[in-house]
Amino acid sequence: MAKVLCVLYDDPVDGYPKTYARDDLPKIDHYPGGQTTPTPQGIDFTPGHLLGSVSGELGLRSYLESQGHTLVVTSDKDREGSVFDQELVDADIVISQPFWPAYLTAERIAKAENLKLAITAGIGSDHVDLDAAIAKGITVAEVTYCNSISVAEHVVMMTLSLVRNYLPSYKWVLDGGWNIADCVSRSYDLEGMQVGTVAAGRIGLAVLRRLAPFDVGLHYTDRHRLPESVEQELGLTWHESAAAMVPHCDVVTINAPLHPETEGLFGDELIATMKRGAYLINTARAKIADRDAIDRALRSGQLAGYAGDVWYPQPAPADHPWRTMPHHGMTPHISGSSLSAQARYAAGTREILENFFAGTPQRDEYLIVDKGALAGVGAHSYSVKS
Numbered sequence: 001m002a003k004v005l006c007v008l009y010d011d012p013v014d015g016y017p018k019t020y021a022r023d024d025l026p027k028i029d030h031y032p033g034g035q036t037t038p039t040p041q042g043i044d045f046t047p048g049h050l051l052g053s054v055s056g057e058l059g060l061r062s063y064l065e066s067q068g069h070t071l072v073v074t075s076d077k078d079r080e081g082s083v084f085d086q087e088l089v090d091a092d093i094v095i096s097q098p099f100w101p102a103y104l105t106a107e108r109i110a111k112a113e114n115l116k117l118a119i120t121a122g123i124g125s126d127h128v129d130l131d132a133a134i135a136k137g138i139t140v141a142e143v144t145y146c147n148s149i150s151v152a153e154h155v156v157m158m159t160l161s162l163v164r165n166y167l168p169s170y171k172w173v174l175d176g177g178w179n180i181a182d183c184v185s186r187s188y189d190l191e192g193m194q195v196g197t198v199a200a201g202r203i204g205l206a207v208l209r210r211l212a213p214f215d216v217g218l219h220y221t222d223r224h225r226l227p228e229s230v231e232q233e234l235g236l237t238w239h240e241s242a243a244a245m246v247p248h249c250d251v252v253t254i255n256a257p258l259h260p261e262t263e264g265l266f267g268d269e270l271i272a273t274m275k276r277g278a279y280l281i282n283t284a285r286a287k288i289a290d291r292d293a294i295d296r297a298l299r300s301g302q303l304a305g306y307a308g309d310v311w312y313p314q315p316a317p318a319d320h321p322w323r324t325m326p327h328h329g330m331t332p333h334i335s336g337s338s339l340s341a342q343a344r345y346a347a348g349t350r351e352i353l354e355n356f357f358a359g360t361p362q363r364d365e366y367l368i369v370d371k372g373a374l375a376g377v378g379a380h381s382y383s384v385k386s
Contacts, residue, residue, distance in 0.1 A: 001068045001070065002093055002357070003069070003070045004069055004093045005072050005074075006057065006058060006071060006076050007074060007094070007100065008052055008074075008097045009054070009097070010051070016053070016095060017050055020049065021050060027356045031148070031202075032206065038143065038146065038350075038351045043350060044061075048340070049342075050342070051343070052337050052342045054074070054098055057071070061252050067357065069357075074087070077102045078103075080223055084102050085108070085234050088111065089113070091112060092117070093118075094114075095119045096118070096121065097122050097337070098333065098336065099333040100333075101127035102127065104129060104253055105132070106132035109138065115138055115323070117139045117356055118133065118139070119349055119353070120142035122341075123143065123144055123145070124142070125368045125378070125382075126258040126259070128254075128369075130382060132338070134369055134374070135372075137240040137372050138369065139362075139369060140327050140367075141368060142366060142377075143344065143345045143366065144366055144377050145202055146344040147335075147337070147341035147344065149338075150340065151255075151335045155253050155281055156211060157206045158283070158307035159195070161329050162279045162305035162306065162307050163193070163279060164187050164188070165184070168186070169187075186327070187201075188287045190211075190251075192248035193217070193251055194216065194248055196220060196221070196246065197220045197221075197253045197254075198220075198254045198265070199222050199254070201255065204255035204256075205230070208236065211263050218235060219236065219237045219238075220236055220237075220238060221241055222238075223245065225238055226238070241266060242266075246270065247274065250279065251278065251279045252278060253281040255383055256288060257381045258287055260383055260385055262285075262288045263288065264290055265288050266280065266293065267290035267293045268290065268293045268297075271297045273312055273323055277302075278303060280307075285310050286308070291320075291321065295321045298325050298326050306328050306329070307330060308331075309332060309333045311330075315334055319330050351363075
């Protein structure tokens with residue numbers, strides 16, 4: 001029997017919900033392109049409920065314990081001697097979310113002698129040291145596509161919020177004001193702007209499709225060029241690199257995985273080549289952008305705004321400069337953890353577990369590392385140092 005260690009974010013401050021704003025979720029059984037949504041043999045949760053917090057347990061306890069397995073759920077992961085560290089030493093499986101990542105470093109992997117499977121309940125497995133996982137033969141899997149559209153919607157929301165100066169305007173209302181001039185002095189129309197995405201995979205392409213009706217110019221860069229038919233359909237301009245693309249853009253959105261080629265990409269040098277007053281949206285990974293370079297660019301006016309929901313580390317400390325820099329629209333890492341997305345990534349996590357226990361192959365699109373090498377979607381999206 002297996003020990004499953006699951007690291008989830010804390011419950012709401014006023015307790016686990018007893019009621020919800022809506023009674024149901026729209027039925028979605030496939031994603032754009034035809035991939036089906038997760039297909040576990042069963043689920044023990046109500047779609048639309050809060051599953052990603054400690055009390056939600058990803059809906060796994062009944063299933064796992066009925067099979068004789070042990071489930072340990074905690075939010076305590078970062079301090080020295082954390083519950084995560086204590087329980088990891090004999091865990092067979094670790095489940096974590098990108099929003100509250102349990103960082104599986106090489107040092108932690110070396111101490112986890114029984115570890116065979118690391119599951120990301122969501123997408124983005126950069127909190128796992130992939131080199132160390134490869135060396136130790138650990139399978140790394142994630143629920144690919146489960147929240148890609150959720151994140152794409154968040155990108156569009158943040159783009160409009162920055163360009164239209166929504167958040168400061170809302171603040172004037174909360175404070176009892178009617179300061180129209182203050183609100184509109186940084187407000188523009190998105191129409192006619194040039195918008196580019198760094199990476200045009202599932203999320204990046206979904207962002208492009210959702211922004212096309214705004215009558216903007218659309219640009220992208222990606223190591224895998226899109227089919228000509230898609231470029232023509234959306235009127236896309238392809239660029240061979242981020243450096244080649246960003247000087248042409250009023251808005252740049254980052255939708256790339258974090259790996260050695262993208263870490264620190266948006267530093268002082270690249271930001272200096274962007275249009276003065278451009279907007280940068282990052283819902284990918286915080287370390288793709290240089291923390292202090294972003295702060296400097298906002299204070300100097302080189303960037304008109306920065307928004308995103310990814311930080312490093314996560315959760316971000318209270319003195320993180322992105323909390324107090326001007327003209328930002330930061331949120332906690334929530335873009336891919338809507339209640340709608342939680343139903344899919346909880347079901348996908350169970351599907352991966354069912355396959356693991358049955359000894360049946362995982363979906364190729366779920367695999368990041370397998371049999372000592374990058375695999376599946378991981379081989380398409382990631383690079384490693386070795």
